[in-house]
Amino acid sequence: MAKVLMKGNEAIGEAAIRAGCIHFFGYPITPQSEVPEYLARRLPEVGGQYVQAESEVAASNMIYGAAGVGMRVLTTSSSPGISLMAEGISYIAASELPVVLVNIMRAGPGLGGILPAQGDYFQATRGTGHGDFQLLVLAPASVQEAVNLVILAFELAEKYLNPVMVIGDGMIGQMMEPVEFPVEGVGPPLDPGDWALTGCEGRERRIVNSLFLDPEACNRHNLKLKAKYERMAENEQRWELYNCDEPYDLLVTAFGMMSRICKTAIDDLKAEGTNVGLFRPISLNPFPYEPCRRVIDRAQRILDVEMSMGQMIYDIQLAAQGRLEIDFHGTAGGVVPSPDEVADKIRESLARIGRSPARKPGKRSAKAAAAQKSKSKRSKKTATAQKPGKRGGKKPQNAGKRSAARQSSARRHGRRSGR
Amino acid sequence: MAKVLMKGNEAIGEAAIRAGCIHFFGYPITPQSEVPEYLARRLPEVGGQYVQAESEVAASNMIYGAAGVGMRVLTTSSSPGISLMAEGISYIAASELPVVLVNIMRAGPGLGGILPAQGDYFQATRGTGHGDFQLLVLAPASVQEAVNLVILAFELAEKYLNPVMVIGDGMIGQMMEPVEFPVEGVGPPLDPGDWALTGCEGRERRIVNSLFLDPEACNRHNLKLKAKYERMAENEQRWELYNCDEPYDLLVTAFGMMSRICKTAIDDLKAEGTNVGLFRPISLNPFPYEPCRRVIDRAQRILDVEMSMGQMIYDIQLAAQGRLEIDFHGTAGGVVPSPDEVADKIRESLARIGRSPARKPGKRSAKAAAAQKSKSKRSKKTATAQKPGKRGGKKPQNAGKRSAARQSSARRHGRRSGR
Amino acid sequence: MPRIEIDKERCKGCERCNDACPQEILAMSEALNVKGYSYAVVTDPSRCVGCRLCAIACPDVAIEVYSAGTQYEFFAY
Amino acid sequence: MPRIEIDKERCKGCERCNDACPQEILAMSEALNVKGYSYAVVTDPSRCVGCRLCAIACPDVAIEVYSAGTQYEFFAY
Amino acid sequence: MNKIFGYPPTLTPRTTHYCPGCTHGVIHRMVGEVIDELGIRGRTVGIAPVGCSVLAYEYFNFDMFEASHGRAPAVATGAKRSRPNLIVFSYQGDGDLASIGMAEIVHAANRGEKITVVFVNNAIYGMTGGQMAPTTMPNQRTTTCPMGRDVNEVGYPVRMAELLAELRTPGFIARGSAHTVQETIRTKRYLKEAFEHQVAGRCFTFVEVLSTCPTNWGLSPREAANWLEREMIPYYPLGVKKRPDVQAAQEGA
Amino acid sequence: MNKIFGYPPTLTPRTTHYCPGCTHGVIHRMVGEVIDELGIRGRTVGIAPVGCSVLAYEYFNFDMFEASHGRAPAVATGAKRSRPNLIVFSYQGDGDLASIGMAEIVHAANRGEKITVVFVNNAIYGMTGGQMAPTTMPNQRTTTCPMGRDVNEVGYPVRMAELLAELRTPGFIARGSAHTVQETIRTKRYLKEAFEHQVAGRCFTFVEVLSTCPTNWGLSPREAANWLEREMIPYYPLGVKKRPDVQAAQEGA
Amino acid sequence: MAGTEVLMAGFGGQGMLLSGKLLAYAAMNEGMEVSWLPSYGPEMRGGTANVTVCISDKPVGSPYISRPMALLVMNQPSLEKFGPRVKPGGLIVVNSSLVPIEADRDDCTVIYIAANDLAKEAGTARAANLVMLGAYLGWSGVVDKKTAVKMIEKEFAKKAKFIPANKAAFEIGFAEGFKAKGGKR
């Protein structure tokens, strides 16, 4: 299939259609509004429906209704909107409905700003709502990966009957990159299984519910959910290692777009003769603790970089179990750390373990810039994403295919944007 | 001051009044409805107002408005209601307003049940809403402590200009215990400082806001908040040690009412000659990692007990840094582990480190029951709560005074209850 | 002859049927059902006209009505 | 003689004042202000009647009106 | 001898958890009967609210959702828009619909969602133990207005049927009551008409039913019915508030 | 020579971020003027919404809140109930007030909160780039109804002034427009009356103002004014919808 | 004594929550630590309502007790559910006016009291809960009779006309309990 250049938000919308999702309920919010806008145009073309909810509270309950009757369904929002879905998401998870949520994070807390941020890590992985439940959380680092993960999200949602969140920052929503859709057309409809409310004609009636007044029943339900989460933790860890084949003293940890910025910094430092490894969780929940631990064990120090005041670092700590010191570099509010800035922080961390490169940390040097010009070394050693138990080469399910291909479609994606 | 027998929910309402809070905005939900019911009666008597919000979403924005004009304000709710406040709480934290929230947790996720649970630990300590912000979270284990911590919550909210959550389970809301109010009458009004919107007559105008369109400004704001959270972590850790003076092989960790059940189990086991320590965080955030680590260092194994599927255990892991194995016992859905059940789990954990008491785990024995009858040993070695840097004896600020006192008031607190 | 049947175990003793009966032939039992409620009883079955008002009033659908009249398929009223 | 003053740096060139002026004495400048907008100008100041309609129409409060009439304290209209 | 009144096939045999004399039971039965009469049980999806009728899914014998507090109209929207062939209705109390769920009901009505809403107005929060609802009558005492609802402080009760009828989007909107047999019969006609409009794919449909809460009103079932008649009906007038222009709708379709 | 029109003292000197010809600016100025005329700046607290007027706090020169999307009436409730002497108003767009904030505005109105709500209805989500609002006109194209609003699918525009006027609780409710000088003058009178009622502690007050969004309507400011006149006013009739019975209110107090 | 736990169970409306409260108040007034933990939730609506009262001379540990020292039951389901949980050597007081079955425990003391009938004698059948409380205190002596009576007076202070019947009911129950104990403690 040919590559097209697409805005992340629009690619996410299209990916949902390819996955067979033709119902969208959501509310506009920058920087994700292109998803609803795109789907408002596209869904009627494929026999689906775009419904603009009156609020994110309503949206989260509409997807509950849509999923409950056995249809694939998507909603997308950004940070404050996700907060408003907290109760609804808890109900969806408790009722074991397969929905896909996308959070294109902006700066917080409160109204914050609309620029890229990663400050909803905790919210996504821990406290999305009340009670014991978990989302599957996937964090893409490119538009292509966003497409792949959205499609995967629908698969996983149905496999586990669990809500799946794809989480990215404003950059991934707003930027255009070439994408190839792994499937053509509109995916087949969801199998309503033995749970969807399709009308009880000819079968036992069904109930979609999260109320268990009897505490024993409620406890059993929680244990059932827990067992499911353990299954997810067993099977659905995804991550990427970068530059971890050569020896390294420092391991950088980052997720989403931040990891790409770190890669550029790491590449720049290679030109200075320094090798630094990178660990990127693709599934933020289940977090790949063991794989992370394995690469931690080969390092002497960790530098965690986030577009937040430090949230994933707790999971890195849990993986490190106190074995290594962890440095942190984070910004919030929409400030995106530049590759130079990250490189400086890497140098500082290296200095702390006496592995400082000769040159003083400073602005990206002419030499680095020149190296950047011909990044021949970056080629084959790139990203290898792995699943537990499958160490080594195997190309991950969700790695984007990057072969050059002719652009086949000239769909127009430029739109007015705002907040 | 004389002791009165009061339902936890009503005592919480009264404590707020004693702290000078005469405005309440909230929405009924079991098992906390007695708070609004009590305050609907009481507040008009003290010149305040009870306003029933149309929803928890509205309530969280009403307290934002009330705190913004410089009044002490309280809202209370239970799990699903707190989820609906996620956005509002993020705004309050971002705008640095002092409000006190109470979550009388019920079983989740979704509609769940209305019986006691502790499944909102993550939500309270990590992902209450979007963006980088933190609540101060205090977890009482008795009605008296609930009173003390609510009063403290107002102090801390004002000291840090930060929302403070007092979190308990349905048991603490519904049970009656004797309480003594440390202060008489209605506390003095809040000082509107240099931030409250009281009308700009005669001074520069003020703005209560969380919008920072400039990313640098938004980042600075986040750094300012972070510095505050570090100050909180420095000064506001609270915890209790029980039975940690004698040597122990096993450390039990639990918070809130669950810790009391563990204490009974521990007391019962003492009669069998086994000494087990207990660590109870009183401030769930900031979590007392260091104090916890200190008692962990003296144990050989940890048993974490929660009325959830395992949430605080992550913080225990962070404190333990991989040094010890951690067993977990949890129930959810409103099932409250009994002292017998906990005692069995303690025996199992002890068995794993070869410290099994001779007798097989089983139902609470007649001997234990007899011991229960004369718990003489429990007396002076009880609860010692400590703050960092203040090891040892000093009576904690927030420890309930348990001296026997005559009941002075016969206020009636029995009410119809429901869901 | 029209008649009603009261499922005494469904009855919660609310007396709504008593109030509804135009023939005033319903009353409450002395005895209690297993849930502890005094339940509705017919004092004079012979006077029942099969008007269904008692059944329509009953929140617990504890009353069935039989009559020689047309059988309504779904108890339309 | 009534007159108006236009703060050309506040003006965003929306032309609402042009449309509002009953005397039709407002127009847009050839030149641009620092923000890049063509701004409102008075073509024939002598015909201004001080009716304030331009000012009332202006979303950017870029127009002040002076007249021999009563001074309204807060520009009531 | 024919059975001319009996247990509707579309209700499960379970005895409800409602208090004696609570007219939630009457309303359940009517809804069940209408669904039987229209023969739509096999394609009906009901939505239980949070309120005393939270367990409605135990009593209605067809596919059911349990929705979060107040959001049933949004759940209904999601369900109906996704599977338009289903007959979707929500069953909601006054706290649920008129307080926390105000935005959802107004917008579902305004979007013209082709669903049916059964709105049980008992002027109080039944399930949580009798707190004030937006529909609580002036001076009525509840646990959160122990001195009676003070309209100067908290305003007058909301009349949902009239409020929704004010919207320009077509709809069927009526208010009945379940406190007497006569009104019950009339209300059942409203319910039937509402479902019929939905079956015809015509418009949003809404039936408010005045209902008793003997327990939280602190009255016997009989007193409760009298109180409803005396206090509520003058303020909440019964009748059809709005009807779709069926002619126009058919031409439009 | 006297200055008979000039910059209101109660606005900050900042140039707004509004697009050229956007009547948000006119409405800001009117609010500022009214506050000056009533001499209440020193005890006024304004509430900015989320929407194009999110930065209203940069322009109004008195104490201001920035509220979350749609919840300004709840914030106003919290503020006014806590400090009744303050003059509290919210300034909200149609997405903010009529979509996400529906429950909050209906309940604030119904509780009779003694606040003033300035409701700027421009039939679109301005700030986020022109999505459909509940107030979007039939067939109007927006980024989320690219073929025009289909009233059969999403219903008719919501008329907030009429909806709120339907509530029984007393209030002052009016609709004006800022698209012409004449209507601007009339609207300012509504705004002034609204604030006067609040100063007198009388009732809930609400002024809807029809406003242009040249940018997202894709029209010049002039075309936008014409469009508003031609399309919006027939559907959104101007005038006072409800007035408190001042006599009665005074006796009540 | 150092402490005890009592579970009082019946249908909602039978007044066991009040009996528990009176007991807790009385114990508190005698300087003891107490907790009063009602069941709430699913059991409530039309079902059983029960309360656990813990009394101790030390701070009460778990207010939630799986195996109480004493059980007071007003209906059959409660006896069936909680009867087996009473600690060996404990006490079960059964309201035999309403409970047609016997407690299947030979390692506990079981007292059968026709509480409703006795209460009727005292003036009002509604005071059966006080007969039960009286019987428990007559047997156990956990708090002083005088203290308990004072609590009853306080509780009904605003409805003074109910005091005599309630006191009488309590006294009758107390006598029964004391008798069951063998007239001495």
Next chain:
Amino acid sequence: MAGTEVLMAGFGGQGMLLSGKLLAYAAMNEGMEVSWLPSYGPEMRGGTANVTVCISDKPVGSPYISRPMALLVMNQPSLEKFGPRVKPGGLIVVNSSLVPIEADRDDCTVIYIAANDLAKEAGTARAANLVMLGAYLGWSGVVDKKTAVKMIEKEFAKKAKFIPANKAAFEIGFAEGFKAKGGKR
């Protein structure tokens, strides 16, 4: 070449986002990896709109670039803000029709193009963005001229009447850029 990054900046409506898109499309069509990252947010409303295009023969690392290889500016604020950030040895193309100042860099190539005037010559002043793009490609040769022209044709396919003027503007710009480079690459 192995990769480069271009920052294109101007007021909203000046078409720099489109120029960036055309460049990204063209590069993609030549088999390269690309990313197109617009600024959004506070700068947008009435302020500057800019876009960063990264082109590489390997997967693009950070699409967010603090120090680009090339800068195309349509207004003075953008030149002031971004001029100093261009990498030494890089390129700055200034629309001298609108920018009255000069770039203060002697370690970069700076080309001044009267883009608006040249676009007017080509048929429409609105095509100044294409003059700029042309100049950049004329100088850098990052993508083939033919590919770029094809992209222009595709982009304006639905408004075919604009194609000639836009192509012309691009060609004029290209010639200027190529000239500045010294007529060879």
